[in-house]
Ligand SMILES: NC(=O)c1ccc[n+]([C@@H]2O[C@H](COP(=O)([O-])OP(=O)(O)OC[C@H]3O[C@@H](n4cnc5c(N)ncnc54)[C@H](O)[C@@H]3O)[C@@H](O)[C@H]2O)c1
């Protein structure tokens with residue numbers, strides 16, 4: 242069996258070789274129809290567009306993406322072509338929680354946002370959004386939740402987007418990127434959305450860049466309709482808007498989910514799915530060493546920022562926005 246793997250997926254080398262006859266590691270953007278033609282399986286990240294153009298006429302039967310999001314997979318084409326695909330639900334939700342926690346503390350520290358007097362709106366309350374809900378509750382914030390697909394299932398406790406727009410001081414987006422259907426999220430934050438905001442909130446986007454319309458958020462920042470933005474995901478990555486980068490409170494190169502723990506979870510989950518699909522019974526162990534801390538202070542908020550301060554990633558991106566993809570590929574994975 243032949244498997245092609247994104248060469249930026251950590252902890253997989255040496256393990257998958259025990260399960261497949263031939264393993265090829267390539268950069269995510271280097272998967273071509275020619276290269277995948279005689280592969281049985283692909284193991285990818287979000288950088289490989291898995292669509293008809295790549296897959297038609299190939300032997301590929303299984304695609305595993307070592308990520309939560311799967312908007313880079315044409316699931317309709319896979320269904321048609323009989324290709325099974327699998328993602329890693331929740332794998333790096335803890336890393337995104339860590340990112341948002343530090344961002345909230347920075348808003349408090351640098352922008353005088355009084356968290357315990359603030360209302361946060363969480364749009365998309367799945368694996369990540371639910372963790373942010375509990376985090377915000379621990380920080381004493383008032384929390385409003387928006388998740389129309391869950392509300393449509395009869396679940397209680399959700400409000401509409403208009404209520405979020407009216408009442409929130411901070412709005413954080415945690416939906417998948419969905420382009421069609423009943424609950425699309427493509428350009429969910431557009432001109433109308435920004436104009437409906439009543440409290441000049443901060444907007445945080447760690448979902449997908451295309452959930453926020455760049456021209457609209459730029460206009461909202463210029464007109465001070467929003468007090469500021471925290472942007473981890475961008476339209477048209479890696480060719481991001483430099484105008485937006487220079488106007489945000491924090492801007493990072495799509496690394497909110499980049500913890501060693503999250504990456505190890507993803508690799509474990511994608512290998513589990515791979516083994517299940519091919520009926521391989523193999524014990525494997527992907528474990529990380531106990532993290533070493535060198536905490537210099539006893540205050541919990543200071544600890545959090547010592548453990549992870551997104552300002553450092555912002556400074557690096559500001560210095561080299563043209564290296565967006567390289568900054569991701571060489572990111573020193575942090576511990577949760
Ligand atoms: N920046 C990063 O590094 C990073 C890391 C992890 C995940 N993500 C992104 O975050 C997204 C969410 O992750 P998750 O694990 O919570 O996914 P999830 O599937 O567990 O939850 C998504 C939630 O969004 C809801 N939703 C769908 N359409 C909606 C709409 N129109 N309005 C409001 N809510 C809607 C769903 O019902 C679901 O509850 C992922 O799809 C991925 O794109 C980014």
Ligand SMILES: O=C(O)[C@H](O)[C@H](O)COP(=O)(O)O
Nearest residue numbers: 286287288308309310498499
């Ligand atoms: O969807 C996800 O899991 C995240 O966006 C993830 O961080 C994507 O990162 P990738 O491994 O594709 O660089």
